[in-house]
Structures are given as C-alpha cells and as structure tokens.
Amino acid sequence: MLATYGVYWFEEPLAPDDLEGYALLTRESPVKIAHGEVLTRRQSFLPYLEKRAADIVQPDATKVGGLSEMRHIACLAEAHGIELVPHGWNTAVGVAADAHLVATLPEGAFVEFNTDNPLVEDILEEPLSLDSDGRLPVPTLPGLGIRIDAERLIRLETEGFASSTWAWDESGEYTDRFERTTAKHP
Numbered sequence: 001m002l003a004t005y006g007v008y009w010f011e012e013p014l015a016p017d018d019l020e021g022y023a024l025l026t027r028e029s030p031v032k033i034a035h036g037e038v039l040t041r042r043q044s045f046l047p048y049l050e051k052r053a054a055d056i057v058q059p060d061a062t063k064v065g066g067l068s069e070m071r072h073i074a075c076l077a078e079a080h081g082i083e084l085v086p087h088g089w090n091t092a093v094g095v096a097a098d099a100h101l102v103a104t105l106p107e108g109a110f111v112e113f114n115t116d117n118p119l120v121e122d123i124l125e126e127p128l129s130l131d132s133d134g135r136l137p138v139p140t141l142p143g144l145g146i147r148i149d150a151e152r153l154i155r156l157e158t159e160g161f162a163s164s165t166w167a168w169d170e171s172g173e174y175t176d177r178f179e180r181t182t183a184k185h186p
Helices: 021-029 042-050 065-078 092-104 150-158
Strands: 010-011 033-037 162-169 174-181
Touching: 021 033, 021 042, 042 065, 065 092
Parallel strands: 010 033
Antiparallel strands: 162 174
C-alpha cells in the first residue's frame, strides 16, 4: 500500500532487535525499509548489514559516538550496498554533524531531521535552514559549522519550550500533540 503513494522508505516498522523480521520484511517489501536509529555502535549495525535486514541504515551521531563512528558505519553500509541516512532527531549540533558526514559520502543524499524542534531551530546564532530546493546546506563556520547562541540555549533551559509530537489519539486518528517541556538549571 505504501508503494502506491510513492513513499521512499518505511522507518522502524518492527521492534529494534527483530533481526530476522527485518531481513524478511526487507526482502519482501516494495518500499525501502529503514532501521538503526536506536543502535549505538558499528558492531550493532553489522548483523543487519550482513543479513541485508534494512535497505537504509540510520545511525544517529549523538548515539553512536560521533562522526568517527558514523564514518565507520557509513563505510560498512557502503561495502554492503546499503544506503545510509543519518537519523538527526536531536539538536542542531547533531544535525550539523550529520550534514557534514553526508557531504563526504559518494551516495549521500538525505539528512533526516525534525524541523519543528526548538533544539534545532532556536539555539543557533544562524539557524539551519533548507534552501529553495529543499536541501540542507552544509554549515561552513569552523568546526561543525555552527555557533550556539548561549542566551537562547539558557532561555530554553530555564523557561522550557513547546514541542510538537505526532501521535495516535484514542480514536485512532493521527494528531499533532503539543507538550510543554521545562528543564530547570540546577
């Protein structure tokens, strides 16, 4: 059914540790299957790559140990002929790292990230933004290419922020649910 609508990938459709289920689904599905946002080391990706238990692997730079480990995972994925799309649903720092990694990949095409997220949109002096073609330019300042706005970060930490979460409601409808998160500085 998803293939009818031109869906590019189906992300995390099974329990994260269901290796055999992912292998079967990847073989049978006309839509690419993506997996890996919860995996934390290259060693945990290897069984999924060896069994072709995903069409797309999605390491998260903030979970796997940074860019060096992401690069190792990218090399393993390339060696197995499996696409890599970083899972950047965290902060602007993680998204910037993902953009730099994808820029180094011969087949790098996508960086997945949440645009309705104050920790991506509101903590930088110059926010990350998509260009007119819907692409994320690689940040160009020194380091990861970004500069944190300390005042905005402190304000988010002390005042909290509203974040949007998509969820199924009790009637079975998919709805946008806003939650206020407040973190107090010790």
